[in-house]
Amino acid sequence: MVAGARALGGDEERRRPVTGWRSWDEGDAAAWIAVPQESSDKYSRGVLGVVTGSDRYPGAAVLGVEGASRTGVGMIRYLGADRPSDLVMRRRPEIVTAPGRVQGWLIGSGMDASSRPDDDAQRLRAALRDGTPLVIDAGALDLVGRASAPVIVTPHFRELATVLASGADDDSDAVTADDIAADPGDWAMRAADSLGVTVLLKGHTTYVAAPGGPRYTVTAGPAWLATAGSGDVLGGVLGALVATHAREIDEDGHAALAALGATAAWVHGRAGERAADGGPIVALDIVGALPGVVRDLVRARR
């Protein structure tokens, strides 16, 4: 059994239409969990580079790193400002703060594009030029056109409206968050095609669209997931999945990123369901439920 996903060129996948939406399920998600083998080491499993958090939102850095750690990845390099870095290290001494090679990046959660310190701008630039696949969230979404490798973006409705408005010819062309909320699938698809990136549009139903397809919907979690920092955890889950599937992304590009995005949303939703159990949760509760959800997915594919 390979330590990772099935190739998308399989018979089953070929029978599926490339256009149109397909609901992502447990069996799909199970195929996109990379399980370490006897021969694995931390580097061969995959290393995630993380540039997130700020003095204003240091907690987002902790939540993303926690989400990635508990989804499973060989190592995380956290490269952020001093305050978030300090909080990350207090919570997770496993994290490495020295720069070095990575197999994927998570950037932007807990950052503010309108007030970006020079050091952060430099770190983001380095990640964008690295030639390694990126998950771009929140305060780095304005940089989406600058990446030298395949990208998956993770906006909510307001963030997608901002990204699309920045590309509009004039204000009258600009799409609003309400327009997107009224037809999220259509806007996710249009954004993927116009930006040339895979789009994961968050919500009760999450829409994942690659440029030209494939397109997946994920409705796995309860509305209790609508809580501060929940999306920062999702970024971490997806970052870990991307860093542990470098080969698949290299081979299948956006088709693999779409499958990984849908898997991240499914795992995050199911972890939210498990943590909530019908009641309220905070973002770190989602993190606590992640290992059990991943374990059950691995067992389900035996």
Ligand SMILES: NC(=O)C1=CN([C@@H]2O[C@H](COP(=O)(O)OP(=O)(O)OC[C@H]3O[C@@H](n4cnc5c(N)ncnc54)[C@H](O)[C@@H]3O)[C@@H](O)[C@H]2O)[C@@H](O)CC1
């Ligand atoms: N613990 C943390 O560090 C957290 C950090 N976060 C980070 O915070 C940054 C901003 O994310 P947002 O999703 O807030 O960005 P948005 O730009 O989508 O949200 C801000 C908008 O919400 C409006 N708003 C603010 N308070 C409101 C209220 N009480 N009722 C109605 N509207 C209100 C504002 O006017 C503004 O238009 C991101 O970088 C994100 O990653 C969030 O994920 C929350 C948790």
Ligand SMILES: Nc1ncnc2c1ncn2[C@@H]1O[C@H](COP(=O)(O)OP(=O)(O)O)[C@@H](O)[C@H]1O
């Ligand atoms: N009503 C809902 N039902 C289920 N999941 C939701 C709902 N609202 C939001 N979510 C999920 O919660 C997360 C919220 O992310 P986001 O809006 O980025 O929040 P934050 O910026 O506070 O982290 C996303 O994964 C989204 O899919």
